[in-house]
Structure formats: structure tokens, C-alpha cells
Amino acid sequence: MTATDSTPASPSADVETPAPDLSSLMLWLSQHDAEVDLELACAEHPSPSRGPRGCEVVRLPCCAADLPDYSLAELLSYGALRVNFRLDGCRSPSTTEARWAPLVSLLRAVDLGWRVQMIVDVPSGRRREIHDATGMPLLRRRLLMLPDVSTTDLPDSGLPSHERLVAALRRLVRYFDPVLAGADELPGPSLFLRAPDCAACGVCVHSCPQDALSLVATGGNGDPQPGAQSYSLLQSPSRCSGCDGEPACVQACPARTLEVVGHRAWSHLWRDGDEEVVRVATVRCARCRAPFRAEPQRGEGDAQPGREPLCPACSRRRSRPFGTALPPEALERLDPEVVRALGYEPVVRSGRSGPS
Numbered sequence: 001m002t003a004t005d006s007t008p009a010s011p012s013a014d015v016e017t018p019a020p021d022l023s024s025l026m027l028w029l030s031q032h033d034a035e036v037d038l039e040l041a042c043a044e045h046p047s048p049s050r051g052p053r054g055c056e057v058v059r060l061p062c063c064a065a066d067l068p069d070y071s072l073a074e075l076l077s078y079g080a081l082r083v084n085f086r087l088d089g090c091r092s093p094s095t096t097e098a099r100w101a102p103l104v105s106l107l108r109a110v111d112l113g114w115r116v117q118m119i120v121d122v123p124s125g126r127r128r129e130i131h132d133a134t135g136m137p138l139l140r141r142r143l144l145m146l147p148d149v150s151t152t153d154l155p156d157s158g159l160p161s162h163e164r165l166v167a168a169l170r171r172l173v174r175y176f177d178p179v180l181a182g183a184d185e186l187p188g189p190s191l192f193l194r195a196p197d198c199a200a201c202g203v204c205v206h207s208c209p210q211d212a213l214s215l216v217a218t219g220g221n222g223d224p225q226p227g228a229q230s231y232s233l234l235q236s237p238s239r240c241s242g243c244d245g246e247p248a249c250v251q252a253c254p255a256r257t258l259e260v261v262g263h264r265a266w267s268h269l270w271r272d273g274d275e276e277v278v279r280v281a282t283v284r285c286a287r288c289r290a291p292f293r294a295e296p297q298r299g300e301g302d303a304q305p306g307r308e309p310l311c312p313a314c315s316r317r318r319s320r321p322f323g324t325a326l327p328p329e330a331l332e333r334l335d336p337e338v339v340r341a342l343g344y345e346p347v348v349r350s351g352r353s354g355p356s
């Protein structure tokens with residue numbers, strides 16, 4: 001199927017549209033024996049047909065700025081020699097450039113930058129056929145029923161966006177290895193985390209939308225107390241997407257100790273394995289049996305040698321058996337006026353408060 005030069009209606013900005021499906025384009029690319037020079041025109045491009053020969057012009061089902069992250073890596077790994085984005089007819093060229101800047105930087109860092117180009121001025125030339133990215137023509141070899149690439153080789157459209165990006169990059173690494181090893185220095189989307197005062201509560205593990213965190217028991221901590229145990233908070237860098245700059249794990253940490261100290265290199269995205277964020281020695285609370293950090297937490301808890309180990313909550317209950325006590329985390333989050341009305345002194349982050 002060949003698209004016309006007319007401009008398809010742009011999707012309304014208010015309506016959330018599903019990720020554009022480029023599987024037809026990917027299949028078409030993979031059926032070629034040689035790599036293909038692609039020229040991608042946004043859906044709103046008024047007239048991409050005129051230009052130099054040698055490029056296959058493909059009209060996208062959306063603006064190039066709205067393509068998912070993984071699209072570029074998938075196109076390159078499925079047989080695109082070069083991906084040329086036509087910025088001349090794009091509704092927001094600066095947005096499109098900014099959208100692809102991280103991946104373009106990655107490709108430049110490994111000397112593959114020439115495979116992506118942002119074209120602003122297209123020299124007028126012959127009139128060229130425009131393909132529709134969602135309905136590419138069948139190749140003759142496929143029509144003749146010759147052995148071909150099957151649709152099962154295409155990316156799994158059911159994968160979440162970040163996993164699809166990781167899969168596409170892994171495919172690229174197989175394709176270009178060892179060149180991509182040069183990405184060891186370049187910061188990617190995955191975050192470098194630390195949690196010096198981690199209490200091994202596991203809240204961050206449950207809050208991570210990518211299942212990138214896990215809390216695993218790593219054996220006794222050498223403490224002769226019964227119930228002594230070490231836990232490791234692990235992060236799978238390849239699964240961490242960075243949460244678009246708003247890490248859910250950091251926001252969820254009740255101890256306010258989980259923090260971002262930087263970005264991991266791109267190469268972590270295509271490597272397997274976990275990294276240890278922190279190892280926490282815990283003991284089991286003598287009353288409620290819950291494990292808690294062996295050192296006192298911000299003045300709470302009671303795990304000193306020779307004394308009955310109590311978790312922060314049980315320790316507070318013991319200190320005020322006939323009253324109530326708000327945990328420091330709650331006091332930090334309440335309005336200072338409310339805190340004073342409850343008989344406490346307002347606290348700032350990492351501070352501590354008690355009844356006045």
C-alpha cells in the first residue's frame with residue numbers, strides 16, 4: 001500500500017493514543033537482503049515526496065516526537081542502515097530533536113551517530129513513492145512464498161515500553177558488538193541509588209513499577225542474637241527506567257533514606273544481573289517478631305547488646321504504655337500547626353521529635 005502526499009488528520013492532543021504500531025515497517029525492513037536508508041516523515045508532513053533518490057520515504061502514523069523510545073533502536077536493529085527524521089514538515093522540530101537526543105548521544109558515543117540524522121533542508125529532487133509505516137508493501141520474495149522472516153521474530157508488542165527498549169538495545173548490541181561497549185561511560189536512564197539508613201522494610205520494592213528492586217535475605221549478620229539476619233536491597237539496572245525523573249521508589253521510602261546519586265551507564269541496560277544498593281543487618285523484634293535494622297533508627301528502636309531487641313514501633317509503645325506516640329515520619333509530614341496542637345514539636349527531615 002502506498003500513501004498519498006495528502007496530510008492525514010493529526011490525532012487530538014487531548015486524546016491518549018496507543019503506541020504507534022510500526023510492526024509492518026519492521027517486517028518489511030527485515031525482509032530486505034541489504035540495509036535500507038529510511039526517511040521518516042511525520043503524519044502531519046504536508047509533502048515529503050520530493051527529495052533525493054536512494055531513500056525509502058515512510059510516513060509515520062504520528063509525529064516523530066510521539067514515537068516510543070524503543071522505535072529508533074528497533075528500526076536500526078531490524079535493518080535500517082540510517083534513520084533520517086524529516087524535521088522540515090514536523091509540527092515541533094525542537095521537541096522531536098530533544099526527544100531523540102539521549103539515543104542519538106548513545107549512538108554518537110559508539111561511532112554510530114551517522115545512522116541517525118535530523119533533516120531540516122531536503123534538496124528538491126524527483127518525486128518519490130511514499131510508504132505508509134502501518135501498511136508496508138509485500139516484497140516479491142514473500143509473494144512467491146519463499147522462506148522469510150516470520151512475524152514471530154518481531155518485537156513483542158505486549159512488552160512495557162522500557163522492556164521493549166532494553167530488548168531492542170540488546171538486539172542492537174548483538175548486531176554491533178563490540179562497538180556498543182563504548183557506552184560504558186555514557187549515563188543512561190537507569191538510576192544509581194543509595195540508601196545509607198535503609199531499614200529493610202521493602203516499601204520501595206513494592207512501589208517500583210518495573211520490578212527493578214528486590215529485598216533478599218543474605219544470611220546471618222554474625223550477631224549471636226537469635227533472629228539476626230542480613231538483607232540486601234538489590235536493583236536490576238536493566239529493569240530500572242528512571243521513572244521519567246520522578247523515582248517512585250525514592251518517593252515511597254518511609255525512612256527518607258533512598259536517594260538518587262546519578263545515572264548508570266547505558267551499557268547497564270543490556271547486561272543481566274543485580275547490583276546491591278545496600279546491605280542491612282537486622283534483628284527480630286522480641287515483641288512483634290518483625291525484623292528491623294540492628295542499629296537504632298534515628299534514635300528509635302532498641303537493639304543494643306544485652307537488652308531485649310525492640311523495633312521502633314514497639315520501643316515507642318514501651319516508652320508510652322498508656323498513651324499514643326506518633327512516629328517521626330508522621331510528624332515530618334504533618335502541618336507544623338497540627339503537630340503543635342498534638343503536643344509535639346515540629347520536626348524537619350531526619351529530625352526527631354517527642355511530646356513537649
Ligand code: SF4
Nearest residue numbers: 208240241243247249
Ligand atoms: S527509579 Fe523507578 S524504575 Fe528505577 S528502581 Fe526506582 S521505582 Fe524502580
Ligand code: SF4
Nearest residue numbers: 198199201202204253
Ligand atoms: S530503601 Fe527505604 S523503602 Fe526501601 S527497604 Fe530501605 S527503608 Fe524501606
